[in-house]
Amino acid sequence: MFQDNVKQIKERLDIVEVVSSYLKLEKTGINMRACCPFHHENKPSFFVSPARQSFKCFGCNKSGDIFTFVQEIEGLEFPEALRILAKKAGIDLQQYKANPELQTKKQRLYEILEIACLFFEKQLEQTKVGNLALEYLKQRGLTDLTVKKFRLGFSPLPKENNWRALSDFLVSRGYQREEVVEAGLAIVSEKTKIPYDRFRARLMFPVFDLNSQVVGFGGRVFEHSTLPNREEIAKYINIQNTPLYDKSRILYGLNFAKMAIRQKDFVILTEGYTDVIMSHQHGFENTIAVSGTALTPYHLQIIKRYTNNILTAFDMDKAGGMATKRSIELAQQAGFEVKVITMQQEKDPADILKENPKEWQKEIDTAKDIMDFYFLGAFNKFDISEAKGKKEIAGILLPEIKKLPSKIAQSHFLQKLTYLLKVSEEAVMEEFKKIIPQKGESSFSANQIVVPETKPIKPAVKSRKQMLEEKALALSIIAPERLEYIDEDDLLFITQPTRSIFQACKDVCEKTPIKSKEEFNAFLDELSKKNPDFKGLIDECVFKAELLEEDDPEFEFQTCLYELRNLNKKTILAQLAKEIALSEQQGDEKKLEELSQKFQLLTRPNVSKKENS
Ligand SMILES: [Zn+2]
Numbered sequence: 100m101f102q103d104n105v106k107q108i109k110e111r112l113d114i115v116e117v118v119s120s121y122l123k124l125e126k127t128g129i130n131m132r133a134c135c136p137f138h139h140e141n142k143p144s145f146f147v148s149p150a151r152q153s154f155k156c157f158g159c160n161k162s163g164d165i166f167t168f169v170q171e172i173e174g175l176e177f178p179e180a181l182r183i184l185a186k187k188a189g190i191d192l193q194q195y196k197a198n199p200e201l202q203t204k205k206q207r208l209y210e211i212l213e214i215a216c217l218f219f220e221k222q223l224e225q226t227k228v229g230n231l232a233l234e235y236l237k238q239r240g241l242t243d244l245t246v247k248k249f250r251l252g253f254s255p256l257p258k259e260n261n262w263r264a265l266s267d268f269l270v271s272r273g274y275q276r277e278e279v280v281e282a283g284l285a286i287v288s289e290k291t292k293i294p295y296d297r298f299r300a301r302l303m304f305p306v307f308d309l310n311s312q313v314v315g316f317g318g319r320v321f322e323h324s325t326l327p328n329r330e331e332i333a334k335y336i337n338i339q340n341t342p343l344y345d346k347s348r349i350l351y352g353l354n355f356a357k358m359a360i361r362q363k364d365f366v367i368l369t370e371g372y373t374d375v376i377m378s379h380q381h382g383f384e385n386t387i388a389v390s391g392t393a394l395t396p397y398h399l400q401i402i403k404r405y406t407n408n409i410l411t412a413f414d415m416d417k418a419g420g421m422a423t424k425r426s427i428e429l430a431q432q433a434g435f436e437v438k439v440i441t442m443q444q445e446k447d448p449a450d451i452l453k454e455n456p457k458e459w460q461k462e463i464d465t466a467k468d469i470m471d472f473y474f475l476g477a478f479n480k481f482d483i484s485e486a487k488g489k490k491e492i493a494g495i496l497l498p499e500i501k502k503l504p505s506k507i508a509q510s511h512f513l514q515k516l517t518y519l520l521k522v523s524e525e526a527v528m529e530e531f532k533k534i535i536p537q538k539g540e541s542s543f544s545a546n547q548i549v550v551p552e553t554k555p556i557k558p559a560v561k562s563r564k565q566m567l568e569e570k571a572l573a574l575s576i577i578a579p580e581r582l583e584y585i586d587e588d589d590l591l592f593i594t595q596p597t598r599s600i601f602q603a604c605k606d607v608c609e610k611t612p613i614k615s616k617e618e619f620n621a622f623l624d625e626l627s628k629k630n631p632d633f634k635g636l637i638d639e640c641v642f643k644a645e646l647l648e649e650d651d652p653e654f655e656f657q658t659c660l661y662e663l664r665n666l667n668k669k670t671i672l673a674q675l676a677k678e679i680a681l682s683e684q685q686g687d688e689k690k691l692e693e694l695s696q697k698f699q700l701l702t703r704p705n706v707s708k709k710e711n712s
Pocket residue numbers: 135136137138145156157158159160161
């Protein structure tokens with residue numbers, strides 16, 4: 100039954116489609132490739148084969164099918180990967196709910212959050228206060244369709260001191276109060292020790308993971324005259340980190356935005372849920388938001404799967420301005436091209452979009468390079484007709500210029516500053532030299548943007564001989580007739596398990612001539628099923644074979660064989676030299692003569708292999 104499901108899912112989903120939802124694939128011959136998401140690299144060595152429905156990284160050696168891929172990239176156990184892919188494939192796994200293997204703790208948390216989401220949606224639609232909240236959303240410009248797409252909801256009002264509407268509902272559905280707490284939806288009361296609902300009388304914004312599963316919530320206070328005085332309540336609250344929700348890794352809206360980000364090759368980063376929602380409603384679907392935190396290296400690592408270009412639409416003048424600035428610097432140091440949408444009207448993106456979406460397009464088109472943005476800000480803030488103003492401006496801009504990695508860029512902006520301040524270049528340079536690059540801030544690097552939990556992966560080290568052998572095997576897999584060129588002497592020197600695979604291939608070809616490549620591939624599949632030890636190597640060689648097909652395989656094969664035989668010859672010669680030395684020592688004249696002849700024969704130029712055997 101389990102296997103049936105796996106088979107069904109594999110039939111319905113294409114690996115290219117699955118992998119593409121996480122990273123940018125480019126076509127290369129019959130395969131697709133990308134920079135590996137599992138280890139840091141600049142040149143792509145991660146390949147996806149549509150024909151074999153598998154992936155393989157030649158850098159870190161990770162390989163497998165759609166299930167392995169989703170497990171690895173999402174950091175999940177198999178049952179969870181199965182759930183995600185089943186959902187994607189539209190296959191119902193309900194019948195296996197009783198299976199204890201699938202009833203992992205995490206899965207119950209997913210269920211709780213999904214039920215809570217439905218509960219909040221229903222409250223928004225069907226209760227009186229909920230309808231008022233819905234009305235408010237519409238006033239802000241959201242359409243019914245948008246409310247449904249983002250699954251907005253409403254958390255009920257506390258009734259007669261009952262702060263447990265949601266908790267009680269979930270308990271009635273068979274979940275423990277502790278689980279509701281663990282899902283982030285309830286807080287344990289200090290006094291009574293009984294958990295109560297975290298969200299009460301709030302507009303609810305579910306937060307989704309990349310596969311549109313609810314993993315958390317944000318709640319916005321809903322101000323209405325019928326509600327008790329809510330002035331002292333935080334405008335937005337988010338759930339705390341849970342096993343499913345980690346705010347340093349969650350990007351709001353990414354599940355809806357990922358394809359658009361890849362297509363447009365830039366992402367618009369905002370600060371608010373409604374900014375994201377309104378952007379999507381108006382076709383700016385490459386918009387996402389961080390929720391309740393500044394941008395982290397984890398966020399950047401995730402964004403990097405889709406694009407290298409970030410447009411920020413942050414409010415730079417708010418109290419959070421410094422945090423925002425650090426976020427931008429972090430992104431720059433991670434190798435992103437960062438531009439800033441300035442929003443001179445001092446409005447939220449959501450407000451601009453509600454009034455005039457074209458205005459927002461204009462803001463995007465005129466987004467400023469980060470340095471230009473700093474210049475604009477500094478010059479707007481101070482009066483350059485006074486010495487004090489000039490000093491302040493230089494004090495803001497010179498450290499920024501110092502941070503630029505390129506000397507040419509530094510020089511460019513120093514000249515610009517000199518010109519705009521109307522002071523001497525010497526004076527600016529003197530001040531510039533005084534600035535010491537700040538430690539810590541400049542110590543971030545693109546290489547550092549890796550998820551720390553994954554241990555550094557050492558690429559497998561293979562000898563040149565092993566690589567040649569595997570290449571020869573790969574080239575024989577494309578055209579099994581090449582196996583005839585590999586003779587018994589060659590086989591003797593080939594490393595295991597490559598030798599056994601060669602031997603098995605040769606054996607089968609001798610018994611019954613292989614008619615087609617498909618037939619041979621079927622044989623290989625069979626072979627790797629029978630010998631699990633061979634599987635990794637066979638998979639790898641089949642992959643290599645597909646890549647090699649693009650060049651001149653015949654020439655490659657002959658070169659490969661030639662080099663292998665040369666290596667073997669060197670080994671034989673080294674062995675002979677040892678034996679010669681030994682027989683000299685022992686004074687065995689006859690043996691010495693025999694060995695010397697062999698040695699000379701082998702070292703004669705252009706001697707063919709057959710002659711000396
Ligand atoms: Zn890799």
